[in-house]
Amino acid sequence: MNSPTPEHIFDIELLSIKERELRQLALMCLKESDAKVKAHKVTALRTAWLEGQLSLDNVQAIDAPASIPGRPQKPELVPPLDVKRRAMNTHEGRASLIHALAHIEFNAINLALDAVWRFTDMPEAYYVDWLQVAQEEAYHFSLLANHLETMGFHYGDFSAHNSLWELAEKTQSDVLARMALVPRTMEARGLDATPALRAKLAQAKDFAAAEILDIILRDEIGHVAIGNRWFGFLCQMRQLDPIVCFAKLAEQYRAPQLRAPFNVSARLAAGFTAEELHAMKIN
Numbered sequence: 182m183n184s185p186t187p188e189h190i191f192d193i194e195l196l197s198i199k200e201r202e203l204r205q206l207a208l209m210c211l212k213e214s215d216a217k218v219k220a221h222k223v224t225a226l227r228t229a230w231l232e233g234q235l236s237l238d239n240v241q242a243i244d245a246p247a248s249i250p251g252r253p254q255k256p257e258l259v260p261p262l263d264v265k266r267r268a269m270n271t272h273e274g275r276a277s278l279i280h281a282l283a284h285i286e287f288n289a290i291n292l293a294l295d296a297v298w299r300f301t302d303m304p305e306a307y308y309v310d311w312l313q314v315a316q317e318e319a320y321h322f323s324l325l326a327n328h329l330e331t332m333g334f335h336y337g338d339f340s341a342h343n344s345l346w347e348l349a350e351k352t353q354s355d356v357l358a359r360m361a362l363v364p365r366t367m368e369a370r371g372l373d374a375t376p377a378l379r380a381k382l383a384q385a386k387d388f389a390a391a392e393i394l395d396i397i398l399r400d401e402i403g404h405v406a407i408g409n410r411w412f413g414f415l416c417q418m419r420q421l422d423p424i425v426c427f428a429k430l431a432e433q434y435r436a437p438q439l440r441a442p443f444n445v446s447a448r449l450a451a452g453f454t455a456e457e458l459h460a461m462k463i464n
Contacts, residue, residue: 203230203237203308207297207315214251216287216326216336220319223290227316230309237308242301245353250291250346255337256284264342269381276334278378279390283325284341285371286397289318289404292349292363300356303411310407317400324393331389344437351434357415361430364408365453366437371401372447402451409452424460439463 200206206226213219229235264281267274293315297308326336345367352358379394416423430436443463449455458464 201229201235203235203312204239204243204298206235207294207312208243208246208249210315211249211291211294211298212246212251214253216253216322219251219287219290220323223294223315223319227312230312237305239303239305239308240301243298245299250288250295252287252291253337256280256339256341258343259340261342261344264340269385272332275382275385275387275390276329276332277339278382279325279329279332280334280336280339281341282378282394282397283322283329283336285345286318286322286325287336288343288345289368290315290322291346293318295349295353296356296359296363299353300359303356304414307411310411314404314407317404321393321397321400324396328390328393348434348436357412357419357426358430358434360408360412360415361427362434362436364405365412365427366431366439368401368408369405369448369451369453370437370439372398372405372444372451373442375401376444377442398447402447405448405451405453413452424457427457428460 203226206229210219210222210226213222226235265277267277269275269278293311296311297315300307329336329338345363348362348367349359352362375394375398379391379398382388382394383391412427413423415421416426439461443458445458445463448458448463453463
């Protein structure tokens with residue numbers, strides 16, 4: 182995957198002091214429609230934060246623009262059941278799987294950026310955590326998009342669905358609901374699905390893709406742990422029982438039903454308690 186030309190990457194040094202605010206810049210990245218440029222911008226944004234070039238305003242609300250998330254014209258977004266399934270024993274079938282995973286990671290970049298800019302009055306560590314998630318999701322996307330290109334395809338060559346972002350829209354008014362249902366439900370499903378996908382790719386002798394999934398699973402455990410941490414923080418702050426609260430939110434927002442098989446060890450490593458998994462009927 183070729184790097185974007187320099188003029189496409191915002192230069193922190195050229196921004197005024199007022200413009201060097203983390204949440205505003207996260208929104209700028211979210212609005213970016215070029216997938217490659219978005220990934221590079223997010224990496225630049227986290228680097229600038231770590232180098233102390235940015236400030237954080239966690240009090241002022243930002244008006245939500247209509248143009249989010251920025252996304253390229255392709256892939257075509259269709260209902261989940263309309264995404265064409267291809268046999269894994271074909272080159273195109275394996276490419277379609279890599280494409281689907283790249284699309285998940287692209288959406289995950291947007292979800293993390295949205296968590297940064299949208300919600301006010303959270304501790305600084307919350308914004309730092311989700312900026313880290315955004316940068317790691319950008320890395321995952323780049324790995325998968327690069328690998329897809331070695332197979333003779335590009336991100337956008339296959340259709341995709343938009344379920345992840347739809348749940349983000351449903352939970353846009355409450356950070357508690359967002360923490361409960363995006364990292365702890367949608368992203369946690371990735372912990373369950375990744376081992377089987379990795380095995381299929383390894384069986385097809387696509388060892389490079391299998392190694393990418395090893396990286397993704399390692400990092401996603403950390404991302405789900407971040408969701409668990411902030412969900413627990415918010416439940417404690419609002420004096421809510423986490424297990425009861427999660428069940429009510431899952432019902433209220435019609436979260437996807439959890440389906441076996443489950444990666445119990447990864448879920449425990451990501452901070453779910455045995456009691457929570459029992460309540461979710463995960464064993």
